[in-house]
Amino acid sequence: MIIRCDNCSVSLQLDEAKVPSGNFTVRCPRCQNMLRANKDANGDVSPTVKQLADNKPAPATPDGSAQFAEKASEFEINSALRSLLAALQSGKELLDKDEDVAAKPRRVLLCLGQKREEIAKILADAGYRVYIADTPAQANERLRDGKTEIVIFSPDFAAEYGGAAIIQQKANAMYSSERRRLYLVSIEDDGTTMNAHDAFLRNLNLIVNSGDIAQLPLILNRALSDYNDLYHYLNQGLGVEPI
Template identity: 30%
Template sequence: MIVTCSKCQTRLQLDEAKIPAIPFNVRCPKCSHANNVQPLAGNSASPLNNTKSATDTITEDASPLARARLEHAASAPVFRAEASDKNSTAKQESVINAEDVVRLLSALLQRGAATAGAGEGESSFFGRSWEQRRALVCVAPAHKETVARALSESRYEVFVAADTAQAIKRMREDQMSVLVLDPEFDQIEQGAAFINREIAQLRPVERRRLFIVQLSPTARTDDAHAAFVNHVNLMVNTKDAAEMSSVLERAVRDFGELYRDFNKALAASST
């Protein structure tokens, strides 16, 4: 339920499951004004029967024009690198000499030996090793290109959402492996809040298959405590967005190792 402060016009989101059946007051955290709230009709019924999706809530609160736009919004599109960038990369690769090739092959062999055991953990998180890894990018426009390109270079199928409706529709259509979320995403529609609400409605098995990364201008990259406080799997500072692929791969492997035995036990119990 969305309540607008009558004094400062701040929009407050209330948990419908905790709303009483009688009128009550809500104090605005911004201006401390007490707002009288009338409960919705039938609010005393079971919260499970009144649960609404994020897109439903957005649609109800929007104007008729915005409601029509949200109902017919497309899903988040796939990110495509520009052809000029590909040509630039090809030119850079053409100048690599034989010594560079040998050095690169040696580094790859060493990396493969060091991560041989970790690969099982990663595949247990993403499912089958041959399945396409999907990533949904829900960040402010200033970071979209950087984050999408970093994920694309790590062989993810990247979807970039322009607004909240696109993000939620894509989450419902496809099982995402990674979600990159910025608190400043679609602030007009409170995008981060509605996406977090959509995540909270996932079944436990679906939530364990979704690795959530949060961008932050203040938090330290790979800060485990900040990730725990914000209910995400990984924190990435916006300054490190271009190099987030290496941090993400390591964090995903660790996450897969953590749940590997648990997922095996669930698979065994279901057979």
């Protein structure tokens, strides 16, 4: 029997004779995630192909797609014009690419419970491209595309799968170079918005109190601006774009 970890995507081959009938759990040897699987009384199992089909990347919301496309197009045109102007200004320093970083169209992955529809609409209206995950597996598949650098999660995300713990575990297991490219935001009822000390201790980038979500675009823009300023010269040296 072959099952696939919905956190790190490793495939595990189990001895069919030792697999109990019905529901059972097994720990992934790579990431220590608890996997839930099923074998019915007839010995039928869910094939790996079916699991791959079920674990599709988190889909994008239809809201805000037009605004995002318009913002992305405008950003690309402005970037091209800035590059052309810089090329024409011989003998002068190149224009700073980070000057218009606030206008950069961004993709955000939501791993939320009760407040996900509200937050999705707020961010879509603000020009973000919003993806919504129902399970940790969908979140993991969406992050594979490498274009989604902002993850917003809450303690009630996919509680039956331990979703919030898996998201935090994934961030904790990243190499520092990978972790710098993932901006992790936690929405909490008891958290203090922009409490940098608490966020640092918990390997988060930003904490937002659920009472402040109406101002989430403003909070994100300011926090991301500070984050990109912090890593400005490192990003420049590595030749990577700011988040």
